[in-house]
């Protein structure tokens with residue numbers, strides 16, 4: 538049995554909006570990044586997983602339980618961070634954490650205390666006076682405080698500064714070490730690359746990719762950017778590598794060509810600058826986005 542399973546999930550909002558025949562699964566202990574541009578269907582899928590929306594067809598289940606039929610069981614037991622957090626504005630952070638802990642029947646507050654300290658969150662502030670980042674931290678504390686074995690996080694780093702984003706990445710890594718199963722939506726490739734085992738990508742409500750990151754890493758092309766001293770040399774080089782792109786005396790090419798051969802070929806010319814690197818995950822996935830992010 539898969540820990541999280543979505544099968545043929547469909548919800549048509551009209552005008553081509555919604556999610557259509559979405560299927561993917563997450564195994565126990567796996568960390569899966571759910572990537573997609575704005576409006577791609579990440580939140581809609583997650584809301585079905587949390588039992589807030591009724592599928593038009595298809596099914597979402599967690600630990601074999603139907604997410605809609607067993608919504609209260611799911612909501613009580615999953616560590617969940619919503620994309621748009623609706624807080625009780627008049628409460629302080631502390632009061633709200635206590636309120637949620639009571640609702641989720643959490644007796645031990647030590648995990649919440651550790652998270653508050655780790656994220657440097659001042660919980661004495663009233664929620665209506667909190668910045669976006671503070672509210673996001675509060676949401677993270679609530680999602681993680683029950684030490685749930687399954688976490689569903691909708692754009693968890695939205696509103697966090699780079700330092701806190703890094704701390705969040707560490708939190709995910711630690712949670713993975715502790716055997717948690719995590720589904721995390723994002724449009725930030727880097728954070729997904731740093732934390733996830735697998736990527737599921739959604740575009741216009743449909744799944745367009747589902748790949749292990751290890752396979753993607755091993756399969757990445759090399760990216761070359763070469764600046765020739767002479768424009769003429771760049772043109773000659775371009776003829777040897779017809780797939781490359783040329784802009785004045787600059788050649789950009791991506792491919793699996795033997796690096797030794799490329800370096801040997803380059804060495805025949807006077808070069809001003811050269812960069813050789815692996816493709817980023819974003820570059821690999823750009824084809825699925827079709828140019829739009």
Ligand SMILES: Nc1ncnc2c1ncn2[C@@H]1O[C@H](COP(=O)(O)OP(=O)(O)OP(=O)(O)O)[C@@H](O)[C@H]1O
Pocket residue numbers: 550554555573574575576577578579580581582620724
């Ligand atoms: N209840 C609804 N009624 C009508 N349209 C909806 C509803 N919920 C979502 N949509 C539309 O469905 C599409 C998918 O929205 P969703 O919120 O799932 O996207 P997302 O991938 O989470 O985007 P973002 O990154 O912007 O949060 C959007 O075009 C959205 O406007």
